[in-house]
Amino acid sequence: MRRLLSIFRRDVKSSVREFLLLYIILAPIVVTIGLRFFIPSVNAISLQFALDKGMEEAAVQEFEKYGRTELLDGRTALENRVNKVDDIIGVLQKEDGGYVVITQGNEKESAKLMAYQILSGMKSQGAERAVTFSDIGAKISSVAVYGASSVILMAILLGGMVIGLNIIEEKEDMTISALSVTPMRRLEFIAGKSIVGFVLPVIEVLAVIWILGLRDVNVGMVLVMTLSSSIIAVIFGFLMGVLSSNQITGIANMKFLLIFVSASYIGAAVLPADKHIFLYWSPLYWSSIGLIRVIANTITWAQIVQYTVWIIALTGLVFLLFKGKIQKGLT
Protein backbone atom coordinates (compact mmCIF):
# COMPACT_ATOMS: atom_id res chain seq x y z
CA MET A 1 0.00 0.00 0.00
CA ARG A 2 2.89 2.35 0.81
CA ARG A 3 4.29 1.91 -2.70
CA LEU A 4 0.88 2.52 -4.27
CA LEU A 5 0.47 5.79 -2.39
CA SER A 6 4.04 6.82 -3.25
CA ILE A 7 3.33 6.29 -6.96
CA PHE A 8 0.07 8.24 -6.63
CA ARG A 9 1.77 11.12 -4.78
CA ARG A 10 4.53 11.23 -7.37
CA ASP A 11 2.04 11.34 -10.22
CA VAL A 12 0.10 14.18 -8.60
CA LYS A 13 3.30 16.11 -7.86
CA SER A 14 4.58 15.62 -11.38
CA SER A 15 1.20 16.48 -12.95
CA VAL A 16 0.79 19.81 -11.21
CA ARG A 17 4.29 20.81 -12.34
CA GLU A 18 3.45 20.31 -16.01
CA PHE A 19 1.34 23.00 -17.68
CA LEU A 20 -0.52 20.59 -19.97
CA LEU A 21 -1.43 18.20 -17.17
CA LEU A 22 -2.40 21.03 -14.83
CA TYR A 23 -4.69 22.39 -17.53
CA ILE A 24 -6.23 18.93 -17.99
CA ILE A 25 -6.84 18.68 -14.24
CA LEU A 26 -8.38 22.13 -13.97
CA ALA A 27 -10.35 22.11 -17.25
CA PRO A 28 -13.56 20.53 -15.86
CA ILE A 29 -13.64 23.04 -12.99
CA VAL A 30 -13.08 25.98 -15.35
CA VAL A 31 -15.79 24.71 -17.70
CA THR A 32 -18.16 24.23 -14.76
CA ILE A 33 -17.59 27.78 -13.54
CA GLY A 34 -18.33 28.98 -17.07
CA LEU A 35 -21.43 26.81 -17.17
CA ARG A 36 -22.58 28.22 -13.83
CA PHE A 37 -22.71 31.69 -15.34
CA PHE A 38 -23.94 30.41 -18.66
CA ILE A 39 -27.01 28.49 -17.47
CA PRO A 40 -29.09 31.53 -16.37
CA SER A 41 -28.11 33.52 -19.44
CA VAL A 42 -29.13 30.71 -21.79
CA ASN A 43 -32.54 30.65 -20.16
CA ALA A 44 -32.83 34.41 -20.41
CA ILE A 45 -31.67 34.93 -24.00
CA SER A 46 -35.10 34.98 -25.60
CA LEU A 47 -38.57 33.65 -25.19
CA GLN A 48 -39.67 30.63 -27.17
CA PHE A 49 -43.21 29.37 -27.48
CA ALA A 50 -44.46 26.09 -28.88
CA LEU A 51 -48.02 26.74 -29.98
CA ASP A 52 -50.76 24.38 -30.95
CA LYS A 53 -51.70 24.61 -34.63
CA GLY A 54 -55.34 24.79 -33.65
CA MET A 55 -54.88 28.07 -31.80
CA GLU A 56 -56.63 31.24 -32.91
CA GLU A 57 -54.60 33.21 -35.42
CA ALA A 58 -54.81 36.31 -33.22
CA ALA A 59 -53.27 34.44 -30.29
CA VAL A 60 -50.42 33.16 -32.46
CA GLN A 61 -49.74 36.70 -33.70
CA GLU A 62 -49.75 37.97 -30.12
CA PHE A 63 -47.11 35.42 -29.08
CA GLU A 64 -45.00 36.27 -32.14
CA LYS A 65 -44.68 39.80 -30.79
CA TYR A 66 -42.82 38.54 -27.72
CA GLY A 67 -40.65 35.75 -28.98
CA ARG A 68 -39.99 32.97 -31.42
CA THR A 69 -42.90 30.64 -32.04
CA GLU A 70 -43.21 27.09 -33.35
CA LEU A 71 -46.50 25.62 -34.45
CA LEU A 72 -47.02 21.97 -33.53
CA ASP A 73 -49.82 19.51 -33.86
CA GLY A 74 -51.50 18.48 -30.65
CA ARG A 75 -50.63 18.14 -26.96
CA THR A 76 -48.20 15.22 -27.36
CA ALA A 77 -46.12 17.10 -29.93
CA LEU A 78 -46.13 20.15 -27.66
CA GLU A 79 -45.04 18.11 -24.62
CA ASN A 80 -42.24 16.42 -26.59
CA ARG A 81 -40.99 19.81 -27.74
CA VAL A 82 -41.16 21.31 -24.26
CA ASN A 83 -39.20 18.31 -22.94
CA LYS A 84 -36.20 19.07 -25.16
CA VAL A 85 -33.00 20.67 -23.87
CA ASP A 86 -33.84 24.35 -24.43
CA ASP A 87 -36.37 26.37 -22.47
CA ILE A 88 -39.63 26.69 -24.37
CA ILE A 89 -43.16 27.25 -23.12
CA GLY A 90 -45.97 25.28 -24.71
CA VAL A 91 -49.41 26.80 -25.17
CA LEU A 92 -52.49 24.79 -26.09
CA GLN A 93 -55.98 26.06 -26.69
CA LYS A 94 -58.68 23.87 -25.22
CA GLU A 95 -61.98 23.13 -26.91
CA ASP A 96 -63.77 25.54 -24.56
CA GLY A 97 -61.43 28.31 -25.77
CA GLY A 98 -59.34 28.42 -22.59
CA TYR A 99 -55.53 28.04 -22.69
CA VAL A 100 -53.18 25.52 -21.11
CA VAL A 101 -49.59 26.62 -20.55
CA ILE A 102 -47.32 23.56 -20.68
CA THR A 103 -43.97 23.72 -18.92
CA GLN A 104 -41.29 21.24 -17.93
CA GLY A 105 -41.29 22.61 -14.41
CA ASN A 106 -37.68 23.76 -14.41
CA GLU A 107 -38.10 27.03 -16.30
CA LYS A 108 -37.51 30.38 -14.72
CA GLU A 109 -40.64 31.68 -13.04
CA SER A 110 -40.44 34.83 -15.19
CA ALA A 111 -40.77 32.78 -18.39
CA LYS A 112 -43.96 31.15 -17.15
CA LEU A 113 -45.30 34.50 -16.05
CA MET A 114 -44.56 35.97 -19.46
CA ALA A 115 -46.86 33.41 -21.12
CA TYR A 116 -49.51 34.21 -18.56
CA GLN A 117 -49.08 37.96 -19.13
CA ILE A 118 -49.36 37.59 -22.91
CA LEU A 119 -52.57 35.66 -22.48
CA SER A 120 -53.80 38.22 -19.92
CA GLY A 121 -52.97 41.00 -22.39
CA MET A 122 -55.22 39.25 -24.90
CA LYS A 123 -57.90 39.18 -22.20
CA SER A 124 -57.68 42.94 -21.73
CA GLN A 125 -58.09 43.32 -25.49
CA GLY A 126 -61.44 41.60 -25.16
CA ALA A 127 -60.60 38.00 -25.80
CA GLU A 128 -61.20 36.72 -22.30
CA ARG A 129 -60.01 33.15 -21.80
CA ALA A 130 -59.26 30.94 -18.78
CA VAL A 131 -55.55 30.05 -18.40
CA THR A 132 -54.35 26.89 -16.66
CA PHE A 133 -50.79 25.57 -16.15
CA SER A 134 -49.58 22.06 -16.83
CA ASP A 135 -46.18 21.06 -15.35
CA ILE A 136 -44.48 18.04 -16.94
CA GLY A 137 -42.46 17.47 -13.77
CA ALA A 138 -38.80 18.28 -14.47
CA LYS A 139 -37.00 19.76 -11.48
CA ILE A 140 -33.74 20.80 -13.09
CA SER A 141 -32.77 22.79 -16.15
CA SER A 142 -31.98 20.68 -19.20
CA VAL A 143 -28.88 22.76 -19.76
CA ALA A 144 -27.79 21.87 -16.23
CA VAL A 145 -28.52 18.16 -16.81
CA TYR A 146 -26.57 17.89 -20.04
CA GLY A 147 -23.97 20.47 -19.00
CA ALA A 148 -23.23 18.78 -15.68
CA SER A 149 -23.26 15.22 -17.04
CA SER A 150 -20.96 16.10 -19.94
CA VAL A 151 -18.53 17.94 -17.65
CA ILE A 152 -18.52 14.96 -15.28
CA LEU A 153 -17.82 12.62 -18.19
CA MET A 154 -15.05 14.98 -19.27
CA ALA A 155 -13.54 14.95 -15.74
CA ILE A 156 -13.60 11.14 -15.75
CA LEU A 157 -11.90 10.85 -19.13
CA LEU A 158 -9.33 13.51 -18.33
CA GLY A 159 -8.44 11.48 -15.24
CA GLY A 160 -7.51 8.67 -17.65
CA MET A 161 -5.56 11.11 -19.74
CA VAL A 162 -3.53 12.13 -16.69
CA ILE A 163 -2.63 8.45 -16.22
CA GLY A 164 -1.68 8.14 -19.89
CA LEU A 165 0.52 11.22 -19.89
CA ASN A 166 2.24 10.10 -16.68
CA ILE A 167 3.03 6.73 -18.26
CA ILE A 168 4.38 8.52 -21.33
CA GLU A 169 6.60 10.56 -19.01
CA GLU A 170 7.89 7.33 -17.42
CA LYS A 171 8.60 5.94 -20.89
CA GLU A 172 10.31 9.10 -22.13
CA ASP A 173 12.51 9.36 -19.03
CA MET A 174 12.99 5.56 -18.96
CA THR A 175 12.16 5.55 -15.26
CA ILE A 176 10.20 2.31 -15.59
CA SER A 177 13.51 0.44 -15.95
CA ALA A 178 14.74 2.07 -12.72
CA LEU A 179 11.58 0.93 -10.94
CA SER A 180 11.96 -2.54 -12.44
CA VAL A 181 15.08 -3.08 -10.35
CA THR A 182 13.27 -2.42 -7.06
CA PRO A 183 11.04 -4.83 -5.14
CA MET A 184 7.98 -3.02 -6.61
CA ARG A 185 5.67 -5.45 -8.42
CA ARG A 186 4.10 -4.66 -11.79
CA LEU A 187 0.64 -4.94 -10.26
CA GLU A 188 1.61 -2.34 -7.64
CA PHE A 189 2.78 -0.04 -10.41
CA ILE A 190 -0.50 -0.46 -12.30
CA ALA A 191 -2.60 -0.01 -9.15
CA GLY A 192 -0.57 3.00 -8.02
CA LYS A 193 -0.86 4.64 -11.42
CA SER A 194 -4.63 3.96 -11.46
CA ILE A 195 -5.39 5.79 -8.18
CA VAL A 196 -5.23 9.21 -9.81
CA GLY A 197 -7.81 8.06 -12.36
CA PHE A 198 -10.33 7.46 -9.57
CA VAL A 199 -9.47 10.16 -7.05
CA LEU A 200 -9.29 13.06 -9.50
CA PRO A 201 -12.76 12.50 -11.06
CA VAL A 202 -14.36 12.01 -7.61
CA ILE A 203 -12.95 15.33 -6.35
CA GLU A 204 -13.90 17.09 -9.55
CA VAL A 205 -17.41 15.62 -9.64
CA LEU A 206 -18.06 16.82 -6.09
CA ALA A 207 -16.76 20.25 -7.11
CA VAL A 208 -18.99 20.28 -10.22
CA ILE A 209 -22.08 19.42 -8.13
CA TRP A 210 -21.21 22.12 -5.61
CA ILE A 211 -20.42 24.81 -8.18
CA LEU A 212 -23.60 24.14 -10.15
CA GLY A 213 -25.63 24.01 -6.96
CA LEU A 214 -27.18 20.64 -7.85
CA ARG A 215 -28.66 20.11 -4.38
CA ASP A 216 -31.27 17.55 -5.42
CA VAL A 217 -28.77 15.19 -7.05
CA ASN A 218 -28.11 11.93 -5.21
CA VAL A 219 -24.38 12.20 -4.50
CA GLY A 220 -24.06 8.49 -3.75
CA MET A 221 -25.45 7.62 -7.19
CA VAL A 222 -23.20 10.14 -8.92
CA LEU A 223 -20.15 8.72 -7.16
CA VAL A 224 -21.03 5.12 -8.07
CA MET A 225 -21.48 6.12 -11.71
CA THR A 226 -18.26 8.16 -11.57
CA LEU A 227 -16.19 5.35 -10.08
CA SER A 228 -17.53 2.71 -12.45
CA SER A 229 -17.03 5.01 -15.44
CA SER A 230 -13.50 5.77 -14.24
CA ILE A 231 -12.60 2.12 -14.86
CA ILE A 232 -13.05 2.79 -18.59
CA ALA A 233 -10.93 5.95 -18.36
CA VAL A 234 -8.19 4.12 -16.46
CA ILE A 235 -7.99 1.37 -19.09
CA PHE A 236 -7.93 3.97 -21.88
CA GLY A 237 -5.30 5.91 -19.94
CA PHE A 238 -3.03 2.86 -19.80
CA LEU A 239 -3.65 2.12 -23.46
CA MET A 240 -2.83 5.70 -24.39
CA GLY A 241 0.33 5.47 -22.29
CA VAL A 242 1.64 2.23 -23.76
CA LEU A 243 0.69 3.02 -27.34
CA SER A 244 2.18 6.52 -27.40
CA SER A 245 5.86 7.29 -27.51
CA ASN A 246 5.47 10.97 -26.60
CA GLN A 247 2.93 13.55 -25.45
CA ILE A 248 1.93 14.59 -28.96
CA THR A 249 1.13 11.01 -30.00
CA GLY A 250 -0.65 10.57 -26.69
CA ILE A 251 -2.93 13.53 -27.33
CA ALA A 252 -3.54 12.34 -30.91
CA ASN A 253 -4.59 8.92 -29.59
CA MET A 254 -6.84 10.56 -27.01
CA LYS A 255 -8.54 12.55 -29.78
CA PHE A 256 -9.29 9.26 -31.49
CA LEU A 257 -10.89 8.02 -28.28
CA LEU A 258 -12.97 11.20 -28.05
CA ILE A 259 -14.80 10.14 -31.22
CA PHE A 260 -16.22 7.17 -29.29
CA VAL A 261 -16.93 9.33 -26.28
CA SER A 262 -18.80 11.94 -28.33
CA ALA A 263 -20.74 9.32 -30.28
CA SER A 264 -21.76 7.55 -27.08
CA TYR A 265 -22.73 10.73 -25.24
CA ILE A 266 -24.55 12.44 -28.10
CA GLY A 267 -26.31 9.18 -28.91
CA ALA A 268 -27.44 8.79 -25.30
CA ALA A 269 -28.63 12.39 -25.17
CA VAL A 270 -30.23 12.81 -28.57
CA LEU A 271 -31.29 9.46 -30.04
CA PRO A 272 -34.84 8.25 -29.42
CA ALA A 273 -34.97 5.52 -26.77
CA ASP A 274 -35.72 2.75 -29.30
CA LYS A 275 -32.44 3.52 -31.14
CA HIS A 276 -30.26 3.29 -28.02
CA ILE A 277 -29.79 -0.42 -28.63
CA PHE A 278 -27.21 0.48 -31.30
CA LEU A 279 -25.01 1.98 -28.56
CA TYR A 280 -25.21 -0.85 -26.04
CA TRP A 281 -21.76 -2.09 -27.08
CA SER A 282 -20.11 1.05 -25.77
CA PRO A 283 -19.34 1.22 -22.04
CA LEU A 284 -19.28 4.98 -22.51
CA TYR A 285 -22.94 4.88 -23.55
CA TRP A 286 -23.85 3.33 -20.18
CA SER A 287 -21.77 5.97 -18.41
CA SER A 288 -23.43 8.75 -20.39
CA ILE A 289 -26.99 7.57 -19.93
CA GLY A 290 -26.33 6.83 -16.27
CA LEU A 291 -24.86 10.25 -15.58
CA ILE A 292 -27.60 12.07 -17.49
CA ARG A 293 -30.29 10.24 -15.59
CA VAL A 294 -28.57 10.67 -12.21
CA ILE A 295 -28.32 14.43 -12.71
CA ALA A 296 -31.92 14.57 -13.98
CA ASN A 297 -33.03 12.57 -10.94
CA THR A 298 -34.76 9.97 -13.11
CA ILE A 299 -32.86 6.82 -12.11
CA THR A 300 -33.21 4.12 -9.46
CA TRP A 301 -30.50 2.24 -7.58
CA ALA A 302 -31.46 -0.91 -9.47
CA GLN A 303 -30.71 0.88 -12.75
CA ILE A 304 -27.44 2.20 -11.34
CA VAL A 305 -26.42 -1.39 -10.56
CA GLN A 306 -27.53 -2.50 -14.04
CA TYR A 307 -25.52 0.25 -15.76
CA THR A 308 -22.48 -0.43 -13.58
CA VAL A 309 -22.57 -4.12 -14.47
CA TRP A 310 -22.68 -3.21 -18.17
CA ILE A 311 -19.77 -0.80 -17.77
CA ILE A 312 -17.60 -3.29 -15.85
CA ALA A 313 -18.41 -6.17 -18.20
CA LEU A 314 -17.74 -4.20 -21.40
CA THR A 315 -14.59 -2.58 -19.98
CA GLY A 316 -13.43 -6.01 -18.87
CA LEU A 317 -13.72 -7.17 -22.47
CA VAL A 318 -11.72 -4.16 -23.68
CA PHE A 319 -9.09 -4.92 -21.03
CA LEU A 320 -8.84 -8.58 -22.03
CA LEU A 321 -8.42 -7.49 -25.63
CA PHE A 322 -5.51 -5.19 -24.83
CA LYS A 323 -4.09 -6.90 -21.72
CA GLY A 324 -1.01 -8.20 -23.51
CA LYS A 325 -0.28 -4.85 -25.11
CA ILE A 326 -0.56 -3.05 -21.77
CA GLN A 327 1.68 -5.55 -19.97
CA LYS A 328 4.27 -5.46 -22.75
CA GLY A 329 4.21 -1.69 -22.91
CA LEU A 330 4.98 -1.37 -19.22
CA THR A 331 8.24 -3.32 -19.32
Added chain:
Amino acid sequence: MTGGIEMIKVRDLYHSYNNNEQYAVKNVSFEIAKGEIFGFLGPSGAGKSTTQKILIGLLPLQKGNVTVDGADVRKSSRELFDSIGVSFERPNVYKKLTGVENLKFYSEMFGVPTEDPLKLLKMVGLEDAAHKKAGEYSKGMLQRLVFARSMINNPKIWFLDEPTSGLDPNTTSMIKSIIREKQKQGTTIFLTTHNMHIAEELCDRVAFITNGEISAIDSPRSLKLSFGERLVAVEYIEDGKSKKETLSMVDAGQKQRLNDLITRCKVETMHTQEATLEEIFIKITGKELK
Protein backbone atom coordinates in the same frame (compact mmCIF):
# COMPACT_ATOMS: atom_id res chain seq x y z
CA MET B 1 38.28 -15.46 -8.70
CA THR B 2 39.46 -13.96 -5.42
CA GLY B 3 37.78 -16.68 -3.37
CA GLY B 4 35.03 -16.45 -0.73
CA ILE B 5 31.26 -16.47 -1.06
CA GLU B 6 29.98 -16.30 -4.63
CA MET B 7 27.52 -13.41 -4.96
CA ILE B 8 27.00 -13.76 -8.71
CA LYS B 9 27.39 -16.95 -10.67
CA VAL B 10 26.83 -17.14 -14.41
CA ARG B 11 27.07 -20.42 -16.31
CA ASP B 12 26.78 -20.97 -20.09
CA LEU B 13 24.68 -17.86 -20.65
CA TYR B 14 23.18 -17.32 -24.09
CA HIS B 15 20.76 -14.62 -25.22
CA SER B 16 19.20 -13.88 -28.57
CA TYR B 17 16.98 -10.85 -29.16
CA ASN B 18 15.36 -12.53 -32.14
CA ASN B 19 15.00 -15.94 -30.51
CA ASN B 20 17.20 -17.51 -33.14
CA GLU B 21 20.82 -18.65 -33.40
CA GLN B 22 22.10 -15.05 -33.64
CA TYR B 23 23.28 -14.62 -30.07
CA ALA B 24 24.00 -11.23 -28.53
CA VAL B 25 25.63 -13.16 -25.68
CA LYS B 26 27.01 -16.67 -26.06
CA ASN B 27 28.56 -19.16 -23.71
CA VAL B 28 29.31 -16.55 -21.06
CA SER B 29 30.44 -17.93 -17.69
CA PHE B 30 31.94 -16.18 -14.69
CA GLU B 31 31.47 -15.79 -10.97
CA ILE B 32 31.99 -12.85 -8.64
CA ALA B 33 32.97 -13.20 -5.00
CA LYS B 34 31.64 -11.12 -2.11
CA GLY B 35 33.40 -7.79 -1.88
CA GLU B 36 34.98 -8.10 -5.31
CA ILE B 37 34.94 -5.40 -7.97
CA PHE B 38 34.46 -7.21 -11.26
CA GLY B 39 34.92 -5.23 -14.46
CA PHE B 40 33.00 -6.22 -17.55
CA LEU B 41 34.87 -4.61 -20.39
CA GLY B 42 34.10 -4.35 -24.04
CA PRO B 43 33.24 -2.01 -26.87
CA SER B 44 29.69 -0.86 -27.61
CA GLY B 45 27.48 -3.72 -28.75
CA ALA B 46 29.77 -6.38 -27.29
CA GLY B 47 27.09 -7.83 -25.01
CA LYS B 48 27.94 -6.03 -21.75
CA SER B 49 24.53 -4.42 -21.27
CA THR B 50 22.67 -7.56 -22.37
CA THR B 51 24.52 -9.60 -19.73
CA GLN B 52 23.86 -6.97 -17.06
CA LYS B 53 20.19 -6.71 -18.02
CA ILE B 54 19.81 -10.48 -17.58
CA LEU B 55 21.52 -10.33 -14.18
CA ILE B 56 19.20 -7.56 -12.94
CA GLY B 57 16.07 -9.11 -14.44
CA LEU B 58 15.39 -6.53 -17.18
CA LEU B 59 15.79 -9.28 -19.77
CA PRO B 60 14.51 -12.83 -19.36
CA LEU B 61 17.00 -15.62 -18.91
CA GLN B 62 16.69 -17.74 -22.07
CA LYS B 63 19.53 -20.22 -21.76
CA GLY B 64 22.09 -20.88 -19.07
CA ASN B 65 22.13 -20.50 -15.29
CA VAL B 66 22.41 -17.30 -13.30
CA THR B 67 22.35 -16.95 -9.54
CA VAL B 68 22.48 -13.59 -7.79
CA ASP B 69 23.00 -13.57 -4.02
CA GLY B 70 22.33 -17.32 -4.06
CA ALA B 71 18.96 -16.96 -5.81
CA ASP B 72 18.25 -18.38 -9.24
CA VAL B 73 17.12 -15.35 -11.29
CA ARG B 74 14.44 -17.50 -12.94
CA LYS B 75 12.75 -18.17 -9.61
CA SER B 76 13.84 -15.23 -7.50
CA SER B 77 11.28 -13.05 -5.70
CA ARG B 78 11.05 -9.28 -6.05
CA GLU B 79 12.56 -9.00 -2.55
CA LEU B 80 15.94 -9.91 -4.09
CA PHE B 81 16.03 -6.31 -5.32
CA ASP B 82 16.20 -5.10 -1.72
CA SER B 83 19.86 -6.12 -1.81
CA ILE B 84 20.63 -4.90 -5.34
CA GLY B 85 21.54 -1.43 -6.54
CA VAL B 86 21.74 -0.42 -10.19
CA SER B 87 23.35 2.72 -11.57
CA PHE B 88 22.21 3.08 -15.17
CA GLU B 89 24.33 4.66 -17.86
CA ARG B 90 21.40 6.76 -19.07
CA PRO B 91 20.08 9.27 -16.55
CA ASN B 92 16.63 7.73 -16.04
CA VAL B 93 15.28 10.05 -13.34
CA TYR B 94 12.05 12.03 -13.01
CA LYS B 95 12.88 15.40 -14.54
CA LYS B 96 9.97 17.19 -12.87
CA LEU B 97 10.98 16.07 -9.39
CA THR B 98 13.88 17.57 -7.46
CA GLY B 99 16.99 15.53 -6.71
CA VAL B 100 15.88 14.84 -3.16
CA GLU B 101 12.32 14.00 -4.27
CA ASN B 102 13.71 11.51 -6.78
CA LEU B 103 15.69 9.72 -4.10
CA LYS B 104 12.85 9.87 -1.56
CA PHE B 105 10.36 8.38 -4.03
CA TYR B 106 12.80 5.65 -5.00
CA SER B 107 13.56 4.82 -1.35
CA GLU B 108 9.84 4.20 -0.75
CA MET B 109 9.94 1.28 -3.19
CA PHE B 110 12.26 -0.76 -0.96
CA GLY B 111 11.34 -2.98 1.96
CA VAL B 112 14.61 -2.42 3.82
CA PRO B 113 15.95 0.60 5.76
CA THR B 114 17.24 3.17 3.28
CA GLU B 115 19.83 5.92 3.32
CA ASP B 116 19.05 9.58 3.93
CA PRO B 117 18.64 11.16 0.46
CA LEU B 118 20.41 14.36 1.49
CA LYS B 119 23.39 12.39 2.79
CA LEU B 120 23.72 10.60 -0.55
CA LEU B 121 23.37 13.83 -2.52
CA LYS B 122 26.11 15.35 -0.37
CA MET B 123 28.35 12.33 -1.06
CA VAL B 124 28.15 12.99 -4.80
CA GLY B 125 28.42 16.76 -4.48
CA LEU B 126 24.80 17.56 -5.27
CA GLU B 127 23.80 19.03 -1.91
CA ASP B 128 23.38 22.54 -3.38
CA ALA B 129 21.14 21.20 -6.16
CA ALA B 130 19.14 18.89 -3.88
CA HIS B 131 15.97 20.97 -4.17
CA LYS B 132 16.36 21.83 -7.83
CA LYS B 133 14.28 19.96 -10.42
CA ALA B 134 16.31 17.21 -12.09
CA GLY B 135 15.26 18.66 -15.46
CA GLU B 136 17.54 21.60 -14.68
CA TYR B 137 20.56 19.37 -13.95
CA SER B 138 23.53 19.10 -16.32
CA LYS B 139 24.41 15.70 -17.82
CA GLY B 140 27.10 15.14 -15.21
CA MET B 141 24.75 16.06 -12.37
CA LEU B 142 22.13 13.64 -13.68
CA GLN B 143 24.79 10.93 -13.82
CA ARG B 144 25.67 11.61 -10.19
CA LEU B 145 21.99 11.58 -9.20
CA VAL B 146 21.55 8.14 -10.81
CA PHE B 147 24.71 6.98 -9.03
CA ALA B 148 23.45 8.30 -5.68
CA ARG B 149 20.05 6.67 -6.25
CA SER B 150 21.68 3.28 -6.74
CA MET B 151 23.04 3.46 -3.17
CA ILE B 152 19.70 4.32 -1.52
CA ASN B 153 19.05 0.75 -0.26
CA ASN B 154 22.64 0.05 0.81
CA PRO B 155 22.96 -2.73 -1.79
CA LYS B 156 24.97 -5.88 -1.17
CA ILE B 157 25.42 -6.22 -4.93
CA TRP B 158 25.97 -3.05 -6.90
CA PHE B 159 25.68 -2.89 -10.70
CA LEU B 160 27.43 0.13 -12.15
CA ASP B 161 27.03 0.89 -15.84
CA GLU B 162 29.60 3.46 -17.00
CA PRO B 163 29.44 5.30 -13.66
CA THR B 164 32.00 7.95 -14.64
CA SER B 165 30.80 8.57 -18.17
CA GLY B 166 30.70 12.29 -18.94
CA LEU B 167 32.12 13.32 -15.57
CA ASP B 168 34.99 15.76 -15.00
CA PRO B 169 38.23 14.43 -13.42
CA ASN B 170 37.39 15.74 -9.93
CA THR B 171 33.95 14.17 -9.91
CA THR B 172 35.36 10.95 -11.40
CA SER B 173 37.84 10.82 -8.54
CA MET B 174 35.00 11.35 -6.04
CA ILE B 175 32.97 8.53 -7.59
CA LYS B 176 35.99 6.19 -7.55
CA SER B 177 36.54 6.92 -3.85
CA ILE B 178 32.91 6.06 -3.09
CA ILE B 179 33.22 2.79 -5.04
CA ARG B 180 36.38 1.85 -3.11
CA GLU B 181 34.72 2.75 0.19
CA LYS B 182 31.71 0.57 -0.64
CA GLN B 183 34.03 -2.29 -1.50
CA LYS B 184 35.68 -1.93 1.91
CA GLN B 185 32.21 -2.26 3.45
CA GLY B 186 31.81 -5.62 1.68
CA THR B 187 29.72 -4.59 -1.33
CA THR B 188 30.13 -6.74 -4.44
CA ILE B 189 30.44 -4.58 -7.52
CA PHE B 190 29.75 -5.44 -11.14
CA LEU B 191 31.24 -2.64 -13.19
CA THR B 192 30.34 -2.39 -16.85
CA THR B 193 32.54 -0.01 -18.78
CA HIS B 194 34.60 0.59 -21.85
CA ASN B 195 36.91 2.89 -19.87
CA MET B 196 40.05 0.80 -19.30
CA HIS B 197 41.66 3.33 -16.96
CA ILE B 198 38.76 3.14 -14.51
CA ALA B 199 38.74 -0.66 -14.76
CA GLU B 200 42.47 -0.83 -14.20
CA GLU B 201 42.28 1.38 -11.14
CA LEU B 202 39.24 -0.16 -9.50
CA CYS B 203 38.76 -3.76 -10.55
CA ASP B 204 40.05 -6.85 -8.79
CA ARG B 205 39.29 -8.82 -11.92
CA VAL B 206 38.14 -7.95 -15.39
CA ALA B 207 36.44 -9.87 -18.19
CA PHE B 208 36.98 -8.88 -21.81
CA ILE B 209 33.88 -9.34 -23.93
CA THR B 210 33.59 -8.94 -27.69
CA ASN B 211 30.88 -10.18 -30.05
CA GLY B 212 28.99 -11.60 -27.09
CA GLU B 213 31.85 -13.88 -25.95
CA ILE B 214 34.30 -13.59 -23.09
CA SER B 215 37.88 -13.81 -24.34
CA ALA B 216 39.75 -13.37 -21.06
CA ILE B 217 39.06 -13.13 -17.33
CA ASP B 218 41.76 -12.26 -14.83
CA SER B 219 43.14 -9.50 -12.64
CA PRO B 220 44.52 -6.49 -14.55
CA ARG B 221 47.99 -7.31 -13.18
CA SER B 222 47.94 -10.93 -14.31
CA LEU B 223 46.71 -9.91 -17.74
CA LYS B 224 49.57 -7.45 -18.05
CA LEU B 225 52.09 -10.05 -16.95
CA SER B 226 50.68 -12.64 -19.30
CA PHE B 227 50.15 -10.51 -22.36
CA GLY B 228 52.04 -7.27 -21.83
CA GLU B 229 55.57 -6.50 -22.95
CA ARG B 230 57.77 -4.59 -20.52
CA LEU B 231 59.54 -1.73 -22.29
CA VAL B 232 62.01 1.01 -21.42
CA ALA B 233 61.96 4.41 -23.07
CA VAL B 234 65.43 5.97 -23.14
CA GLU B 235 66.41 9.53 -24.14
CA TYR B 236 70.17 9.95 -24.67
CA ILE B 237 72.83 12.14 -26.33
CA GLU B 238 74.99 10.50 -29.01
CA ASP B 239 77.41 12.38 -31.23
CA GLY B 240 76.02 15.65 -29.88
CA LYS B 241 72.47 14.77 -30.95
CA SER B 242 69.46 14.00 -28.72
CA LYS B 243 67.92 10.60 -29.55
CA LYS B 244 65.06 8.42 -28.20
CA GLU B 245 64.54 4.65 -28.26
CA THR B 246 62.03 2.21 -26.76
CA LEU B 247 63.57 -1.15 -25.91
CA SER B 248 62.16 -4.45 -24.72
CA MET B 249 63.24 -5.69 -21.31
CA VAL B 250 62.55 -9.25 -22.37
CA ASP B 251 64.34 -9.51 -25.70
CA ALA B 252 68.09 -10.38 -25.17
CA GLY B 253 69.32 -8.26 -28.08
CA GLN B 254 67.43 -5.19 -26.91
CA LYS B 255 68.60 -5.73 -23.33
CA GLN B 256 72.19 -5.66 -24.65
CA ARG B 257 71.43 -2.48 -26.62
CA LEU B 258 70.18 -0.84 -23.41
CA ASN B 259 73.39 -1.75 -21.63
CA ASP B 260 75.42 -0.25 -24.51
CA LEU B 261 73.51 2.99 -24.39
CA ILE B 262 74.00 3.30 -20.63
CA THR B 263 77.80 2.68 -21.00
CA ARG B 264 78.52 4.67 -24.15
CA CYS B 265 76.09 7.56 -24.19
CA LYS B 266 74.87 10.24 -21.88
CA VAL B 267 71.40 8.99 -20.81
CA GLU B 268 69.09 11.93 -20.10
CA THR B 269 65.85 10.13 -19.11
CA MET B 270 64.86 6.48 -18.75
CA HIS B 271 61.29 5.27 -17.99
CA THR B 272 59.92 1.76 -17.74
CA GLN B 273 56.73 1.35 -19.76
CA GLU B 274 54.05 -1.26 -19.06
CA ALA B 275 51.40 -2.18 -21.58
CA THR B 276 48.06 -0.62 -20.73
CA LEU B 277 44.95 -2.70 -20.23
CA GLU B 278 43.64 -1.17 -23.43
CA GLU B 279 46.68 -2.44 -25.37
CA ILE B 280 46.18 -5.88 -23.87
CA PHE B 281 42.51 -5.78 -24.80
CA ILE B 282 43.43 -5.01 -28.40
CA LYS B 283 46.08 -7.72 -28.36
CA ILE B 284 43.66 -10.36 -27.07
CA THR B 285 40.50 -9.40 -28.93
CA GLY B 286 41.93 -7.69 -31.99
CA LYS B 287 39.40 -4.90 -31.45
CA GLU B 288 39.59 -1.38 -30.16
CA LEU B 289 37.41 -0.11 -27.34
CA LYS B 290 34.96 2.44 -28.65
